[in-house]
Each structure stands twice: as structure tokens, then as C-alpha cells.
Amino acid sequence: MATDTEVDLTPRLKTDEMLINMGPQHPATHGVLRLILTLDGEIVRHTEPILGHLHRAQEWQGQNRTWFQYQALIDRVDYLSGMFTSWAMARAAEVVDGCEVPERAEYLRVMVSEMNRITSHLLWLGTYLIDLGAMFGFPFYPFREREKLLELFEEIAGQRMMFNYIRIGGVMRNPKDAWLSKLKRFTEEFPDRVDEYEAIVTQNPIFLKRTKGVGILRKELGMDYGITGPSIRASGVNLDLRRTKPYSVYPKLKFDVPLNDRDGDTFDRYIFRIREMRESNEIIKQCLDMLPQGEISGKKQIAGLRVKAGEGFAAVESPRGTLGCYIISNGSDRAYRIKWRNPSFCNLSILPELLKNHPIADVMAIFGSIDVILPDVDR
Amino acid sequence: MSETPAAKPPEEPKGLGLCGQFLKDHGIATTRLPDSCGVETIEIDGAHLEAAMKLLRGSSEIKLDYLVAISGVDSADTFDSVYQLWSYTNNNELIIKVRVKKTDVVEGQLPLVPSLARFWSAANWHERETYDLVGIRYYGHPYLRRILNVWDWDGHPLRRDYKQLVDALNDKASGSMR
């Protein structure tokens, strides 16, 4: 019991942690992620991500649709890099089925998917700047180049975003010569555009202040959580399936995999994506030069498409990391079980660790920098 | 994973593979299953799973330190929990399956598999997802709660016997599209 002179002030001076519910509708959560943040002042102490607001049952659909139908659906798993989702499933099915893929188709696959990598990173760049508060101005420029690539996609696949271009056994359509020359022109002017972005962003003092030393991802922690893609390469782990587990015609192509020599922060993750765009551009150039003539599909694209019985796992290096597909087929016209290994799902799981003890403004800087696509998380 | 597919149909495996032998040396019994597309596949008893994982992850020669994915499969007579293991540093690959027979599962309860989440953070969300969709209960998991579906969802959608909910929001009976 406090005496009259000793007034106990503690209850009145008590500070409390505040719970903030961010999302599922929030401008910075890139769709429908919900974060429950425990704030101490403006410092995040604990984060609980709640996913599944876009759970569209892609795996369930895989069991219930024929292979041919399902091919059209999976572009929606990761709508910013539909080529990669198609490719991951096509590869898994090809591995299980044992069918050959013609070389021309492989080159076309590499070409369109590297184009897709560029569009994905461009969109990331635009939205990331929006996350950092540059609402007007800069975010519009990456979209300008993205539209050019989307036009090319539309010409070859018939859709701006949902391509359904890479099919089991090959690709859907042969590009015209005019298309190839348009793409060549794009690859020639694109590096200048990237220089333009870098001129605006990379030297911007506020951008540097917001990103340098923020959200440092330790190498060991990243490996523990199974982080993949540019995020882990920016922390110095050499994991690029195009090099470490080479597939398709990547062994024949010359390109660098940028690798950091220290634990990466948000700025590193930004700069690595910029570098990757340049590398992708180089890959497209080489593919255009090396593109052979020949067939484009090793399997008949008919509605009754079947995959032989068996099980297998195949993965491709998507813009966000290892995008894998585990297939169990019983030889019928639909899969027995399809399991997706989505890079966004795995990369997002580290978010609570990265956000710990950062101010609330950094939530956007960090969350944006690991480049998460919500349908890729929720499926 | 090599580009050339494995021969079909898969012939019966002869003896133990690299990882199976390694685990046997450390006193953990495994059964070799048919390779899935050239990747060594082993079955392991649930009780030894955590020890085996620790060994595989920690050893310097095998070093399977990259847990790619955990999938749940509702097979004909078992519930499988499938672990894809890769390595960050070398080209080793391994698929581990833990199988729970459907006849062993008590009526009204979920099949039990030990959780890896305590020592391998990557397993955390994968296990939650498998619990949500396939209904495998990972015991020892710190926060085993539905991750993709709403929290009070009924049933596990990727089970073969799952009955789809029909109500005013979604009244299309399953299969009508096909």
C-alpha cells in the first residue's frame, strides 16, 4: 500500500501495445494479404500474416480438370509471370510423361519467359516506388516499357497477361518474323530505359535512406526459411536454378547470375532485380540469334491430352524464386494430385522475422522488397 | 533434376541409395520406394523423421539443407506426407515419404505425423497448409491453424471423400463444369 505521500503513478503512465490490422484491403499489401501488427509506438513488435483471401483452390482444380483444361488455368497462379507457371507444370508433366521437347520450342520458351521476367520486375519496380510513397511520377515509367512487352505477348499468345503459351510438350504458336524483329528492337532500346530508371531511383537520396540497411536478411535465416529468387541471391546464396540445376537450353546461353557478398538489405534486393532485367535482356538477344528452325511441340495439343502414370517434381526459376510443381499422375486425363511449390508462399513466411523491430513505415519497404504475389501465395 | 526422364515403368530399386545408406549408417531404418523420375525416394517411419531430417541437414557430405516443399497426398490406402529435399550447395536430391495407413487412423480423427517446424522454419507454413487442405495433423507444431481457408472451415478439400459445401454463395455442384 502506498502512503499518502507516495502516489503510485505506474498505472496512469502505463503504455500499451497497439494492434493494427492491415488489410485485406490496404493500398500497400499488393492485393489481399492481411497483417496483424503489434505496435509499440510506431515500432512493429510482432506480425501475424493471415493468408488465403485469394485461395481459389488451384490444386483442387488440378485434380478435377483435364490436363488440357488445367493448362489454361495455371497462368492465374502467378499472374505476373504466367509463362513460368505454365513452364513449371509443363516441365513436370514432361518429366513424368517422358516426351521430348523440340529445340525450337525450348528456345521460344526461354525467350518468352525471360520477357515475362522483365515485365514482372518492371511491375514490381513501379509498385515498389508507390509503396515508398512516390505516388506519381516515377511509377509510370516502368509501365510504359511493360506495355510494349505486353503488346508482343498479345501478338504471340492472344492475351496480355494469361498467355497459356507454353504447353505440355512444347509451345502453342510459332512467332512471325515481324514479331522477332520487333522483339529485337525492344531488346536494343531496353538497356537505355533501365539506365533511365536507375538515374531517377538509384541515386535518389530519400530512396537510399528508405532502403539502405533496412530489412537485412541474414543468409542463414533465409536458408532456414527456404527463401529463393533474387531475395536470397541478394543475400549471397548461389541459388539460381538456371545455373545450379540447369534446364532447357540455359547451359548453352551466356549470362551472369549476380551474387552478393554480404547479407542483403532492401536496396540490394532492388539493385539485384535491376541487374536481372539487364541479364534477361541479354538472354533474349542471344535466343533471337540462336533460334533454330523446326517443330514447336512434341505432343499433340488435343483435349484428351494424357500424361503417363508416375510422379515427379520439376521446378523453374521464376522472377520470385523456385517455382516447382509436384505431379502424381495415374495415367488418366487428369492429375491424381498436383502440388505447387510457390516462391511467394515460402518467401512470405519470413516476413514476421524481417519486420521485427522496424517502424511501421518500413513494413511497406520490406514487404515490397521481397516481391510477393498474393495468388502465388494463396493459390 | 536431369532433363532426360526416368525409364518407365520404374523398375524395383536395387538396394539402398546414397541417402538411404547414410541414414542406415546412423541407425535409422528406411524403405526404398521406386524412384520418382530419377530422384531417390525413401519411406521413413514417422517416429524417426525428425532425427533423420536433422542428420541429413547437418551432415557435411549430404547437406540436404533446402526444404523445397511438403505435400500431403490422399493416396489409395494411405495418407502421405511428402518432403522434397534439395541442397543449396550440391546437387543432392531426396524425396522422403511418411505414410499413415488409413486403417490406422481413428475414426473422426486426423492422421498424425511429427512436425518439423520447431527446427526448420521452412516447414512451418507448409505443414499448416497440408493440415488445412489434406488434413494431416503435425503434432508438435507451434501454431497448427488453417492457413488458406477460413478458420472454422469444415473438412479438408483435397481429401478424396470431400463433400463440397453448397449454399447461396456457391451452389454449383462439383463437376458441373466438366
Add this chain to the structure above:
Amino acid sequence: MRNGAEILKLGTLTLVWWCIIFGAVWAACYIVGILIPMALTSYESDAARMTAETCRALTPILSVLVFIPINAMFMVLFERRGLAIFTVRLGPNRVGPDGYLQTAADAVKLLFKEDITPRGADAFMFTLAPIVFFAPSIFGAMPLLAAVTNYHELFQIANLPTGIFFILAASSVPVVGIVMGGWASNNKYSLVGGLRSAAQAISYEIPLVLSLVTVCLMAGTLDVVQIAKQQSGGILNWNIFGGGALRGLDQAISLKFSSSAPALQELSKSSFEQVLKSVYLEPTAQALGLGAGQEGLAGIIAAFAVVLLIGSIWIAYGLYMTGACAEINRIPFDLPEAESELVSGYNTEYSGIKFAIFFLAEFTNLFIVASIAAVMFFGGGDCPVPAWLGTALGGPQIASVINQALTPLIEIKLVDPPTLFATIWVILKVYSIVFFAVLIRGTLPRFRIDQLMDFGWKRLIPLSLIVFVLVVYAREFVNVHVGT
């Protein structure tokens, strides 16, 4: 070139809207301030005289009330079209001729929109907040009126001897409105936004005030009219160029141009060097107590002081703009709103007319800080062309032609040429600053709150103190505002 055409269109739009704004304000002031009192003079009663006086007294506030909504409407459009140009777009161009009425449509829509007070909100405070936010921008603008209208008789009543002090006091009130709104909304994002706003306003008010104090110190007065008047006579006399530190240079050059200019007759006999000597060397030598033989030293010190003074004032201007951007929550200091963090910050729960008031006040505040900058640093209503250059370009002739053309209007007191020219120059200067703010909005990302605080307390405040001290010393050696 596509962009060129767009810029031309923006220019036309600006001119048309300025005509509308001016027309409306001019008409309101003319009717209430001149026509009605003139009509009342025929009745010779006390009541009529009282009414006439009241009308004249009400003119300033009426002009502000007419000006603010129309001007804010235009500023929003200006910003949207300007941003569109920066981002390779067209901007609003469908409503009315070429989209001129876009923001008018927005305003009417907001007026007709449902007004929601959220459950759990403090209804009284919730309603009071936009008013507290908006009201200061009305009365805060008052003292500026006299300065920007070249001390027109109708607006003399609005002037205060402590003008800038009053404006600064008024400009720190809106933050109370923001905190109120943030707290009353019963929303955590609003609350965080409001608290951020309070912290930000307190930190950035100091460099803002210190930079303005520096100017006041140089001018020797707090009266904005006096400050504006001191700077008259062309760009070299403006405070941004040391507030008369270059006056000697100005006079010397004008001697070179024409020694028969009537205002400079007493100087016509002396040579170029002599003017410089009398303006710079002698006061410096006097201040330092230097003898006749040490003119070289005095010259060096004087030149150094002039450079120091001008440099300091430029820094002070930079500090002022930074502080002002933070005060009015514009990018890169828009933390209280922070769309990608706090949804919409303190105004998250506001809808309809209350939100419109917030919106209105935000842009009015931008206009006010820009006009303070125009008056304090850029000479208010002064023509930037120095007298000697103006004469060489035929300025007086042009002025007389315009005066002649306006004679009938001047006779019915509709137009007062000094006021007219002053307002035109002010509006040009203000909108140049506003354009700069729009450009910044299209370029920079947002600060983080702790970086913002660091930047404010560790960089801006020490810098503003240093500038203050430098100006105090430099002013000793330079003859600032000679003869005023």
C-alpha cells in the same frame, strides 16, 4: 511534339482560370467595397455611412472567401494536369471545354455526397476538426492581402504591424485540427496519422520560423507590407538576392545605362566606381573603423559579406520551402496521410463535405505558403525587371499605353493599375512556386518518420541557426535596404 502541345494546353487553362478567379474576386470586391458605398453616399444618414464603412471593412474577408474555393479548385486541376504531363499522360480533359470544369464537378459531387460520422466517433470533435483545419487559412491570409495588392486602400484594414508573426501563429493552428480529426475518428490509422502530424509540425515549425525571422531581421520589420515595399525596384532588390545587398550594383549599372534617369539624378555626377564605393566600401570601412588607406581590405570584406548574405538567404529560402512542405503535408513529407502506409491518415474516416473541406484547406495552405515565399523572398508584387532594363525595353511606354487603355475603368475605380500589376506579378510568382511543389510531388518518395525527425532536428534546425547568425554578422557590413 505531343508534350509541347500538352504544356501549351496547360498554359491556356491556367490563363483562363486566372481570369475566372480574378474576375470573381474583382467583381465581389468592386461591388461590396466600392459600388455599394458609392451608392450609399447619396443618403446622408449615419446608418448609411455605417453600412458603407462596414461594407468596406468586409471587403478583405469577402475577397478571401471568394478567392479560396475557386483558387483551390483550380490548383487541384493544375496539379492533376501538371502531374499528367510529367507522367506522359493527358490528365482530365472531358468535363467542360478540355476538362476545365473537372474539379468543379468533383466539388459539386462531394457536396452532394452522403456525410458519414462513423459509429464510435466523437461526433462534435469530428465535425469541428475540418473547421479548425480550414479557418486559420482564411484569417492567416489576411495580412498578406495588403502586401500583395500593393497596399490598396480597401485592404489596408487587413494589414497588421506584426503581420508575419500573425501569419505564422495562424499557420500553426491547422495541426490541431488534424490531431482532433485523427483522434475523433475512432480509427487507429487516423490516430497514428494525427500524432505523426503533431510531431512533424512541431519539428518543422522551428526551421520555418527561423528562416522567416532571418528575413525579418534583414528587413528590420515584421510588417509584410513594409517588407514587400522595401524590395521594390527589380529583381536585384529582392530579399532572395540579399534584400538590397546588390542595390549598389543595381544603381551603378543603371548609371551605365542612362545617367538621365530622374530617380538617380543625385548620383548622375559620380562615376560607376564611386557608386560602388559609396554603397559598399564606405559603410564597411565605417563599421570596421578602417582608415582611408585600407580600402582594399574593406572591399574584400564587403564583397565577402555580400556573397555570404546572398548565400545565407538562399539557404534560408531552401529551409523555408522544406519546412513549409512539411507544414502542409506535401510529398516528401506527407506522412500524416501516407497513402501506402496509413490508408489515408487523419482523413481516413472523412467523407463528403468534410473531406472536401480538408482537401480545400490543404491546397489553400499550399497557396498561402507559396505567397508567403513570394512576399518574403521574391519581392511581393514587384516587377522582376530592374528599372534600367525596363526603361531600355520600353517599359514606361508600355505602362502608359496600358494606363491609357484602362482610363475609363480607372475612372470608375474598377481598376487600380499598381494593384493590378502587383497582383499579376504575385500570382505568377506564387504559381511558379506551386509548380515547383507539383514537380517535387511527381519525383520524390516519402521520408520515414524517424528519418524525418532526424532531418528536422539534426540538420535543418542547426542549419537555420547558423544561417541566422551569419545574416546577423553579414548585415553589419552590407548596407541593406538603404534609404527605406
Add this chain to the structure above:
Amino acid sequence: MIEGNAQGVNELADELKDTVTLTSLEKMIEAMGELLSPIVSPIANAARSNSVWPLTFGTSCCAIEMMSVGMSKFDISRFGSEVFRATPRQADMIITAGTITRKMAPALITLYEQMPEPKYVIAMGACTVTGGMFNDSYSVVQGVDRIIPVDIYLPGCPPRPEGILDALLKLQQKIRTESYAERKNKKYRQNAVRYVDYDTGRPLEDLIDEARYETALALDPLKGLQEKA
């Protein structure tokens, strides 16, 4: 929430409903009744149709096309709609860009309820029109019109940005045909069509029905047996 009581849904609707205060201008117009409506309608409609501010709401693929439409090539700002508001309180229109799942439905309903009148809905994309490619998935709502009233349906997977512009123009046409008084009096509060429980992802009516049935069963167990038979 479920008290086995028929008023449950209405109570929830009341709970979600915000306190509404009319602006003085509206009060005046209301007092004038329907008389003023013909005069006010054209003004209000012209203003409303020309400044449709969308809510930043996007769940999946369509959201990217919604972003594209704001960007340089398509430029929705020409029609005065580039002011994407992050908070529903200041938005006029919600473009439901992307699949709505059972988990997302309660959030969408809340957002819709929070928007001030007049509010409009564009159902963008096949998923929000009918459920689209995912319409037999267990977790997907088959079209947003099952939970909120929709003004314009915009099919496509995803619709092209030109499609969004077309939908916007159609919406503007629709707004111009409205009568002010009608919008205000007859359908003043546009409530959600159906409420969804957050924890189970099921329509609230179903849950209430179930609860009522269970209460009835508890009171009269014989009835249950009869029904079973």
C-alpha cells in the same frame, strides 16, 4: 452473433450501418421534397458522373489491369477517375477486380457498407461476374452479385484496360439517367445483398437457420426424429 433469432441479419446490418448525418444542403433539398429533384438531378448527375473516384480495391489478376488503366497508355485520368482513394469513405465506385473468395467476402461487404451514398459497383472480370474459371471451387463466391448489388458487369479474364474504360463510360451513362430524389429516398441505403460470416465463410442466413433449427430441436427432440424418418 447467432442467437437463433430471425432478426439476426437485420441486426448485423444495423451494426454495420454507420450513423448518417445529412449535410445542410441535403437537408434543405430534402425539405423541398421532390419539387426540386428535376432541377437538382441534372446538376448532381453531371457532377457525379464526371467524377467517379474508384476505391483502390484489387484482389488478383484484374487488379493489374486496373493499374494499367491508370498508367500512361490507357490513362483513365481523362475521365476524371484517376483519383484512386484508399479509403472507402471517399470513394464513389468499387471495381471488384479479381476473384472474391469466401474468406474475402466479409471484407468486401464491409468495404461496400462503409462507402457513402451514392455508390456504384463494377464487377470486373469473369470471376466476379459468375465465378469464372474457378466457379466450381469450394472456396470461391460465384459472382459478387451474390453479396453486393452490381451496376455494371464487365466480363473477360482479365478484361482489357479498354474494357474498363468502356465500363466506366457505361456507368457514367447510367448515372446520368438517375433521378436525385429516387436515388436519395427510395433506395437511400443500399445494403449488401447477403452477409457472410467471417469465421466459417458461410452466408449468415444459413447459420441463423441452422441455429434456429437446433434450438427448435433442443426444445422438441421428437420433431427431429420425425424429420429423420
